[in-house]
Amino acid sequence: MSARFIGGKVLGSLATLLFVVCFNFFLFRVVETDPVASLYRGHNLTQTQRAKLTEEFGLDKSKGAQFVSYLKETATLNLGRSYTTNQPVWQEIKDKAGATIALVGISAVLSAVFGIMLGIAAAWRRRTKADYSITAFTMATYSMPEFWLGMILLTFFAVVLGWFPVGGIEDPSSTATGLAKLPDQARHMFLPALTLTLAYLGEYAIVMRSSLLETMREDYLVLARAKGLRDVLVRNRHAVPNALLPVVALLAINFGFVLSGAIAIEAIFSWPGLGLATYEALKGPDLPMLQGMFLVFSASVIFFNLVADLLYGYLDPRVRPT
Amino acid sequence: MSAVAAPSARRIAWIRRRRALSRAWGQFRHHTPGMIGLGILVAAVLMAIAAPLLADEAGLRAINVTHNPTFANPSEFGPLGTDSLGRDVMTQFIWGARTSLLVGLAATILAILIGSIVGITAGFYGGKIGGVLMRITEWFLVIPFLPLAIVLAAILGPSVKNIILVIGITSWPSTARLIAAQVLTLRERDYVDRSRALGASNWHLMTRHIVPNVSPLILANTTLTVPIVILSEATLSFLGLGDPTNPSWGKMLDDAFETGAVTAEAWWVFIPPGLGILLVALAFTLCGTALEEILDPRLRDRNK
Amino acid sequence: MSLLEVSDLRVTYNAASQAPIPAVRGIDVTLDVGETLGIAGESGCGKSSMAGALLRLLPKGTEVTGDVLLDGEDVLEMKPGRLRAVRWTELAIVFQGALHTLNPVQRVGDQIYEAIKLHAKSASDDDPKRVADLLELVGLPARRSRAYPHELSGGQRQRVLIGLALACDPRLLIADEPTTALDVMVQAQVLRLLAELQRELGLAIIFITHDLSTLVNVCRRIAVMYAGRIVEHGPNDKVFADGAHPYTRALSAAFPVIGEAEFRMNPSGLSGDPPDPRHVPSGCPFHPRCAVVTDVCPHTEVELWPAGPSREAACVHVSGAPVRA
Numbered sequence: 001m002s003a004r005f006i007g008g009k010v011l012g013s014l015a016t017l018l019f020v021v022c023f024n025f026f027l028f029r030v031v032e033t034d035p036v037a038s039l040y041r042g043h044n045l046t047q048t049q050r051a052k053l054t055e056e057f058g059l060d061k062s063k064g065a066q067f068v069s070y071l072k073e074t075a076t077l078n079l080g081r082s083y084t085t086n087q088p089v090w091q092e093i094k095d096k097a098g099a100t101i102a103l104v105g106i107s108a109v110l111s112a113v114f115g116i117m118l119g120i121a122a123a124w125r126r127r128t129k130a131d132y133s134i135t136a137f138t139m140a141t142y143s144m145p146e147f148w149l150g151m152i153l154l155t156f157f158a159v160v161l162g163w164f165p166v167g168g169i170e171d172p173s174s175t176a177t178g179l180a181k182l183p184d185q186a187r188h189m190f191l192p193a194l195t196l197t198l199a200y201l202g203e204y205a206i207v208m209r210s211s212l213l214e215t216m217r218e219d220y221l222v223l224a225r226a227k228g229l230r231d232v233l234v235r236n237r238h239a240v241p242n243a244l245l246p247v248v249a250l251l252a253i254n255f256g257f258v259l260s261g262a263i264a265i266e267a268i269f270s271w272p273g274l275g276l277a278t279y280e281a282l283k284g285p286d287l288p289m290l291q292g293m294f295l296v297f298s299a300s301v302i303f304f305n306l307v308a309d310l311l312y313g314y315l316d317p318r319v320r321p322t
Numbered sequence: 323m324s325a326v327a328a329p330s331a332r333r334i335a336w337i338r339r340r341r342a343l344s345r346a347w348g349q350f351r352h353h354t355p356g357m358i359g360l361g362i363l364v365a366a367v368l369m370a371i372a373a374p375l376l377a378d379e380a381g382l383r384a385i386n387v388t389h390n391p392t393f394a395n396p397s398e399f400g401p402l403g404t405d406s407l408g409r410d411v412m413t414q415f416i417w418g419a420r421t422s423l424l425v426g427l428a429a430t431i432l433a434i435l436i437g438s439i440v441g442i443t444a445g446f447y448g449g450k451i452g453g454v455l456m457r458i459t460e461w462f463l464v465i466p467f468l469p470l471a472i473v474l475a476a477i478l479g480p481s482v483k484n485i486i487l488v489i490g491i492t493s494w495p496s497t498a499r500l501i502a503a504q505v506l507t508l509r510e511r512d513y514v515d516r517s518r519a520l521g522a523s524n525w526h527l528m529t530r531h532i533v534p535n536v537s538p539l540i541l542a543n544t545t546l547t548v549p550i551v552i553l554s555e556a557t558l559s560f561l562g563l564g565d566p567t568n569p570s571w572g573k574m575l576d577d578a579f580e581t582g583a584v585t586a587e588a589w590w591v592f593i594p595p596g597l598g599i600l601l602v603a604l605a606f607t608l609c610g611t612a613l614e615e616i617l618d619p620r621l622r623d624r625n626k
Numbered sequence: 627m628s629l630l631e632v633s634d635l636r637v638t639y640n641a642a643s644q645a646p647i648p649a650v651r652g653i654d655v656t657l658d659v660g661e662t663l664g665i666a667g668e669s670g671c672g673k674s675s676m677a678g679a680l681l682r683l684l685p686k687g688t689e690v691t692g693d694v695l696l697d698g699e700d701v702l703e704m705k706p707g708r709l710r711a712v713r714w715t716e717l718a719i720v721f722q723g724a725l726h727t728l729n730p731v732q733r734v735g736d737q738i739y740e741a742i743k744l745h746a747k748s749a750s751d752d753d754p755k756r757v758a759d760l761l762e763l764v765g766l767p768a769r770r771s772r773a774y775p776h777e778l779s780g781g782q783r784q785r786v787l788i789g790l791a792l793a794c795d796p797r798l799l800i801a802d803e804p805t806t807a808l809d810v811m812v813q814a815q816v817l818r819l820l821a822e823l824q825r826e827l828g829l830a831i832i833f834i835t836h837d838l839s840t841l842v843n844v845c846r847r848i849a850v851m852y853a854g855r856i857v858e859h860g861p862n863d864k865v866f867a868d869g870a871h872p873y874t875r876a877l878s879a880a881f882p883v884i885g886e887a888e889f890r891m892n893p894s895g896l897s898g899d900p901p902d903p904r905h906v907p908s909g910c911p912f913h914p915r916c917a918v919v920t921d922v923c924p925h926t927e928v929e930l931w932p933a934g935p936s937r938e939a940a941c942v943h944v945s946g947a948p949v950r951a
Contacts, residue, residue, distance in 0.1 A: 016461055020461075020464075020465060023465075027473060027474070027477070028473075139604060140600065140604065142607070143553075143599075143600050143604040143607055144600040145556045145557065145572075145600075147560055148556075148592065148595075148596030148599070148600075151575070151578070151579060151596075152592075152596070154584055155584050155589060159584060159587055160587055256464075256467070257466075259466060260466050260468030260469065261468075263561070264557060264560060264561065267561075267579075268584075278472065279561060282472065282476060282561055282562055282563065285476040285477075287476070290472065290476055291473070294470065294472075294473050297469040298465050298466060298470075301464060302464055305464055
């Protein structure tokens with residue numbers, strides 16, 4: 001994989017990131033023409049108070065100047081202050097990112113792994129009961145709202161059966177510190193991770209299945225068998241690497257969905273991450289927080305797209321420039 | 323001289339189109355999952371249309387049900403029990419279907435319209451215009467849908483119209499990309515070149531040649547976009563961005579969560595609306611998959 | 627004992643919810659070491675099915691009966707382990723070099739090396755440098771081993787497939803339509819290469835194609851297939867220039883020789899379509915399309931009858947036919 005290919009992809013991602021940053025500005029400043037008025041809805045501001053606040057928010061400058069200072073601030077990670085907690089948005093993000101990274105990271109990996117395995121199983125046992133039940137199962141999970149699944153699992157396994165905690169990341173009364181917290185945290189993460197995994201493995205399974213079915217008809221598999229390879233090796237060395245390609249392309253898109261799904265799931269399970277922060281920011285609406293979240297979510301997806309693009313380029317020589 | 327005049331070109335086209343449609347329907351009828359999906363959809367639409375006959379709209383307002391027990395399970399108050407305010411869950415379910423289906427279809431139409439126009443234009447003109455359009459489409463594809471929709475909905479304010487708008491203008495990119503790719507291949511076909519040699523204008527080419535050939539793809543894509551839109555509406559309503567006065571399945575789930583139906587183990591409050599969303603989304607997916615199999619241009623090319 | 631002895635080979639496809647399709651309806655082939663045989667016929671006559679049957683490469687559920695004796699051993703009775711050992715080392719197939727005949731995401735050198743490594747019996751056999759030797763043998767520079775299939779031209783891919791087929795020194799090569807997708811100039815090069823390799827390495831080759839004219843220079847004997855059976859076989863020049871079976875004559879006439887005036891003046895095509903294997907015409911299967919059909923043809927079960935010195939044809943018109951037309 002040449003430096004030119006990698007460089008091209010990285011540059012493309014940076015361009016997209018820049019677009020998102022600019023878009024973020026226009027989204028809030030242009031659509032929301034008077035933040036002061038909407039923020040202090042319900043309060044009766046005097047002219048002087050209004051003028052002072054306007055100056056404080058930098059809204060007295062021209063739109064162009066606002067845009068420039070916005071770019072400067074974003075570059076230095078000054079994303080404003082939360083309307084509700086009055087903490088810097090970037091601080092809030094740093095505090096809560098870890099919980100979300102853990103939850104989304106594990107769920108994204110598990111949904112990919114199990115989805116791919118189910119897809120391979122379904123394709124290999126095509127037109128049998130196993131295939132039909134796997135397909136039915138994956139279509140059902142693919143069509144259900146993930147937060148509904150979360151509510152069901154929460155009610156049944158936590159409230160009714162009491163096997164898992166009802167919410168949060170750790171037992172508030174626990175005195176454990178450092179690594180000793182992990183088992184407790186894992187127990188708390190089980191249900192939300194299970195929900196996200198189940199909700200998003202469906203598409204992997206469907207895509208892997210159809211991709212493998214198409215690959216199994218290809219001529220190079222006949223050639224591989226003719227060479228004397230055992231069926232298992234034909235499948236694993238020739239069929240699966242080719243069949244995985246569309247799935248790798250899916251990784252990037254699906255990551256965006258898992259991340260977005262975390263918003264509702266963290267709300268349901270009271271998981272103290274970026275998703276829950278977004279959910280609470282909606283109540284205000286805490287616009288600086290929302291703006292910051294939008295930026296962080298978009299940047300993560302762009303980064304992950306880049307990784308998936310590079311991975312795809314590594315696996316499929318046909319997309320690289322010769 | 324023949325006694326009957328030969329049919330005009332337009333009439334022949336119509337006869338062919340009708341025949342193709344009945345052939346497609348014949349194929350669809352044998353597709354079991356597709357027919358199941360269609361059945362569910364018909365039932366859902368009928369239920370939504372007949373809502374005033376099936377359930378009293380007054381039952382949706384908390385004010386009218388102060389005498390009802392709250393969180394009554396289905397055996398105490400039927401058929402689906404009551405929620406935290408004593409409202410009949412069945413009534414909400416029937417009326418909620420309307421909003422979910424309406425928003426689902428309206429937002430889909432909006433998204434497909436924008437996506438088709440962008441896609442056809444980009445694919446047909448290619449070059450600079452096409453390049454710019456596709457680049458914009460790619461950017462929008464990368465932006466995760468939900469954060470964008472949340473931000474837009476938060477800014478615009480909660481109303482049914484705004485939800486339709488928000489979902490519509492965030493869901494068009496994947497349609498646009500699909501259609502642009504198809505139009506690009508169509509543009510290279512011989513009959514387009516021949517039409518041009520005969521002096522056909524761009525508008526004529528687009529409306530008479532490109533659009534009819536891209537329509538099956540648009541139809542299949544529409545059917546597969548609806549479930550995504552329905553799930554998006556449910557999510558946005560759940561997050562509190564929907565119209566608070568309008569009953570929708572997503573809102574029922576939001577209410578259930580906010581009012582502690584989970585801790586109260588009041589499963590009858592949140593299982594039905596989720597099930598409704600699941601069944602309708604699944605139904606559209608099944609129909610869409612069936613349509614795709616019937617209309618796949620790759621399969622059609624192979625048979626030519 | 628011959629290198630290859632095929633007796634009464636029959637191949638029937640069993641597709642789900644469809645009537646069985648008898649693609650090959652009883653074929654006998656004998657090939658000695660170093661012998662070359664060409665098999666010609668239109669699409670659908672069963673020639674590729676026959677090739678696939680020899681190494682049991684047909685889809686699961688396909689019924690293959692008869693005897694396929696490779697050096698005396700029946701391939702159809704071999705246990706899976708023995709079959710896999712025999713594949714490529716005794717008998718290799720040169721497939722048509724279409725884009726997806728090779729694994730698109732693997733370098734061609736690695737695909738050749740895979741075969742070498744698989745059948746290597748000792749460390750000395752397992753030699754990656756053999757890949758370079760093989761590529762040079764087929765006229766490609768050794769550095770091409772790092773290329774991916776889509777980076778090669780059609781002709782180059784075909785050469786790779788030939789080199790791949792020779793990787794384990796087989797004594798018998800089956801070339802299944804190796805020149806069909808190539809343009810005429812490249813076709814000639816590949817045919818020349820095959821003829822050279824056959825001479826140098828003493829290979830036995832079965833060359834399958836629909837283009838009768840390509841067989842003349844590579845194969846000493848030619849067989850013609852129609853509707854799942856061999857309808858003529860004999861020495862290459864005789865079969866091509868003066869076919870005993872009307873179908874053979876039609877096939878050779880269908881490919882004009884550029885420059886020969888008679889072809890310009892007298893183009894001849896074969897009317898009609900090859901028969902559906904599920905509904906083969908009665909008697910001689912060729913009779914609906916035959917230019918010299920007689921009244922007895924639809925009712926006569928034709929077999930390969932003598933039609934000259936070491937020639938046979940399944941037609942009522944040949945000298946050795948018991949039924950007089």
